[in-house]
Amino acid sequence: MTALQTQGLGIRFGNFQAVADVDLALEPGARQALIGPNGAGKTTLINLLTGIYQPSAGSIRMDGRDITAWPADRRARSGLARTFQINTLFPGLTPLLSVVLAIHEREGQGATWWRPYSRSTAAFDEAHALLGRLRLDALANVPVAELAYGKQRLLEIALALAARPRILLLDEPAAGVPEDESGELFDVIAELPEDISVLFIEHDMKLVFRFARRISVLVAGRILVEGSPAEIGHDPRVREVYLGKTHIHLRREAAHV
Numbered sequence: 001m002t003a004l005q006t007q008g009l010g011i012r013f014g015n016f017q018a019v020a021d022v023d024l025a026l027e028p029g030a031r032q033a034l035i036g037p038n039g040a041g042k043t044t045l046i047n048l049l050t051g052i053y054q055p056s057a058g059s060i061r062m063d064g065r066d067i068t069a070w071p072a073d074r075r076a077r078s079g080l081a082r083t084f085q086i087n088t089l090f091p092g093l094t095p096l097l098s099v100v101l102a103i104h105e106r107e108g109q110g111a112t113w114w115r116p117y118s119r120s121t122a123a124f125d126e127a128h129a130l131l132g133r134l135r136l137d138a139l140a141n142v143p144v145a146e147l148a149y150g151k152q153r154l155l156e157i158a159l160a161l162a163a164r165p166r167i168l169l170l171d172e173p174a175a176g177v178p179e180d181e182s183g184e185l186f187d188v189i190a191e192l193p194e195d196i197s198v199l200f201i202e203h204d205m206k207l208v209f210r211f212a213r214r215i216s217v218l219v220a221g222r223i224l225v226e227g228s229p230a231e232i233g234h235d236p237r238v239r240e241v242y243l244g245k246t247h248i249h250l251r252r253e254a255a256h257v
């Protein structure tokens with residue numbers, strides 16, 4: 001059964017059709033990239049999947065259940081987690097306390113997270129294990145503000161994982177991360193347990209082709225093509241989108257001169 005599936009999904013903002021007729025399937029254990037030019041509708045699609053936006057058309061299924069009408073918090077509690085394009089961390093907290101807070105949030109103790117401090121050994125143990133998996137254990141007690149940006153983005157993934165999701169949606173996890181750190185960030189994503197399905201938006205094609213097992217190309221709100229990295233790499237329609245139509249028109253114009 002597909003982990004997440006949309007059918008005919010679309011949203012309009014006034015007269016503007018931002019996402020249209022999207023059939024997207026995320027298989028269990030997927031490492032799937034969502035690519036497309038600026039303004040193609042990638043973040044809007046993620047916002048539809050997580051329930052931030054209600055679609056104007058179509059449906060969304062998670063593990064076969066129709067979740068189209070579910071609010072965002074119910075989707076999150078049922079195993080759908082995301083990260084954002086921008087940094088959403090508390091700079092004064094340490095990674096360890098940030099993850100412990102997220103674990104308490106999951107357990108429904110968000111407002112009293114500081115109180116059972118000494119009694120929450122299990123949360124601390126779990127937080128240490130999670131930070132270890134994301135190669136952040138050596139930095140567990142360093143204030144977030146002092147971490148390299150790539151480490152901060154890894155911590156955001158750790159916070160999403162603290163909810164124990166089965167589906168993880170990553171909106172440009174490497175945005176703003178220097179090139180020498182982005183490889184490590186994607187190594188960690190690739191090593192996530194196979195029972196977590198991952199859909200990630202990424203503009204850096206080197207990272208996309210290195211880490212995605214499947215690629216969906218969104219153009220002007222619609223899926224242009226979907227396939228393996230080899231299929232996408234050789235697809236003339238994708239090349240055209242990424243080369244830029246003006247470039248191709250220019251070549252055609254030039255041939256007539």
Ligand SMILES: Nc1ncnc2c1ncn2[C@@H]1O[C@H](COP(=O)(O)OP(=O)(O)OP(=O)(O)O)[C@@H](O)[C@H]1O
Binds near residue numbers: 042043
């Ligand atoms: N709440 C909104 N109201 C009106 N228009 C919106 C809204 N959200 C997004 N849009 C428009 O929808 C289009 C798609 O935006 P979106 O951010 O989803 O694109 P994107 O593919 O994620 O782009 P980028 O790669 O630049 O992040 C844009 O033209 C944007 O202005």
